[in-house]
Amino acid sequence: MIDYRNTDREKIVGTYNRFDRVIARGHGATATDEDGARLIDFTSGIGVNSLGYCDHQWVAAVTDQLSKVQHTSNLYYSKPQIELADMLTTKADMAKVFFANSGAEANECAIKAARKWGNDATEGRKHDIITLTNGFHGRTVATITATGQDHYHEHFAPFLGGFKYCQPGDLSAMKALADDDTCAIMMEMIQGEGGVLDMDQAFVKGCAELCADRDMLFIVDEVQTGIGRTGTFFAYEQYGIEPDMVTFAKGIGAGLPVGGVLFNEKTAGILGPGDHGTTFGGNPVACAGAKVVLARMTPEFLESVSAKGDYIRSRLAAMDGVTDISGRGLMIGFKISGRDSADVVQEALGKGLMMLTAKGRIRLLPPLVITYDEIDAGLKILENCI
Numbered sequence: 001m002i003d004y005r006n007t008d009r010e011k012i013v014g015t016y017n018r019f020d021r022v023i024a025r026g027h028g029a030t031a032t033d034e035d036g037a038r039l040i041d042f043t044s045g046i047g048v049n050s051l052g053y054c055d056h057q058w059v060a061a062v063t064d065q066l067s068k069v070q071h072t073s074n075l076y077y078s079k080p081q082i083e084l085a086d087m088l089t090t091k092a093d094m095a096k097v098f099f100a101n102s103g104a105e106a107n108e109c110a111i112k113a114a115r116k117w118g119n120d121a122t123e124g125r126k127h128d129i130i131t132l133t134n135g136f137h138g139r140t141v142a143t144i145t146a147t148g149q150d151h152y153h154e155h156f157a158p159f160l161g162g163f164k165y166c167q168p169g170d171l172s173a174m175k176a177l178a179d180d181d182t183c184a185i186m187m188e189m190i191q192g193e194g195g196v197l198d199m200d201q202a203f204v205k206g207c208a209e210l211c212a213d214r215d216m217l218f219i220v221d222e223v224q225t226g227i228g229r230t231g232t233f234f235a236y237e238q239y240g241i242e243p244d245m246v247t248f249a250k251g252i253g254a255g256l257p258v259g260g261v262l263f264n265e266k267t268a269g270i271l272g273p274g275d276h277g278t279t280f281g282g283n284p285v286a287c288a289g290a291k292v293v294l295a296r297m298t299p300e301f302l303e304s305v306s307a308k309g310d311y312i313r314s315r316l317a318a319m320d321g322v323t324d325i326s327g328r329g330l331m332i333g334f335k336i337s338g339r340d341s342a343d344v345v346q347e348a349l350g351k352g353l354m355m356l357t358a359k360g361r362i363r364l365l366p367p368l369v370i371t372y373d374e375i376d377a378g379l380k381i382l383e384n385c386i
């Protein structure tokens with residue numbers, strides 16, 4: 001029999017520090033490893049399995065589509081893609097959508113659209129994009145440049161020009177950075193990889209107003225925060241702003257790769273034939289699954305996400321040693337005083353609980369459908385570890 005761990009180390013490029021488990025099956029928010037050990041999943045992959053493992057409706061929709069058409073090129077009309085676009089633009093109250101496969105690709109598309117818009121209006125002068133330090137926008141060359149963390153910038157110089165970085169919360173710095181050459185500001189509402197850090201509401205509103213005043217586009221990266229994760233369909237709704245472009249990915253496919261950009265009336269016409277494209281983007285199987293996710297996002301469902309998040313937060317707040325609780329809905333960050341977060345996550349895994357870290361903090365992104373029994377079982381394991 002193949003030795004999975006050794007073969008992985010020998011044959012797969014070592015870009016990941018893997019946890020010492022092989023996940024074999026799953027149901028709801030409970031995974032089972034190859035040895036039959038049950039693991040409560042507070043991770044959803046990384047915010048991807050929004051309906052947990054193997055949701056029946058999702059599996060039925062995906063397998064049904066698989067047995068019809070698994071792929072057509074984007075040179076043909078695709079029913080699942082069109083139906084998903086209709087649902088998504090209606091739900092988000094946006095004008096149009098472009099479908100990609102991942103968060104990085106979604107942000108690449110938004111960056112290209114912002115530059116085309118700025119360049120076309122100014123004979124190529126208005127092309128700078130301001131992002132935030134400690135943010136995260138992906139791993140491609142453009143999106144690591146957009147990612148304002150030095151750690152991601154080691155080894156890969158030279159970078160793309162035209163990016164500037166602002167400290168989160170510092171509106172006067174943002175005003176000073178934004179000049180005639182700036183076409184857009186791009187940010188997360190809650191910095192996910194940056195440690196689950198909520199943006200200050202006044203700062204976000206101030207940036208949105210600045211964009212309106214100085215004719216810049218406001219791009220919100222909802223790759224991690226979007227599609228119900230924070231208790232509203234998109235997190236920006238809780239900040240009282242209306243972005244010009246919204247990028248999404250992780251949670252919408254419930255496990256299959258779907259991402260994209262939503263455009264408002266102002267930005268919907270920027271990209272035309274030949275400006276952008278993708279072979280796999282908007283795959284019919286992935287879109288058929290994503291339709292099930294969107295159909296689930298009723299007001300009651302979103303309220304249940306908020307309620308579960310509040311419940312976990314209040315339970316965490318009552319635990320000795322838990323500090324710095326952050327996030328919204330089922331996107332939760334915290335620290336344990338005197339303990340290294342990665343050590344706690346390792347220990348919890350040994351006891352049957354999957355968690356994530358982000359920038360030295362513990363990060364929870366449970367499936368949105370997690371039950372209170374699963375939450376209690378997971379929190380009990382966490383309590384045992386601290």
Ligand SMILES: *Cc1c(COP(=O)(O)O)cnc(C)c1O
Nearest residue numbers: 102103104136137138192223224
């Ligand atoms: C994960 C993430 C990305 C990158 O998404 P990929 O699908 O890994 O390319 C971009 N932005 C944010 C906010 C993310 O959390």
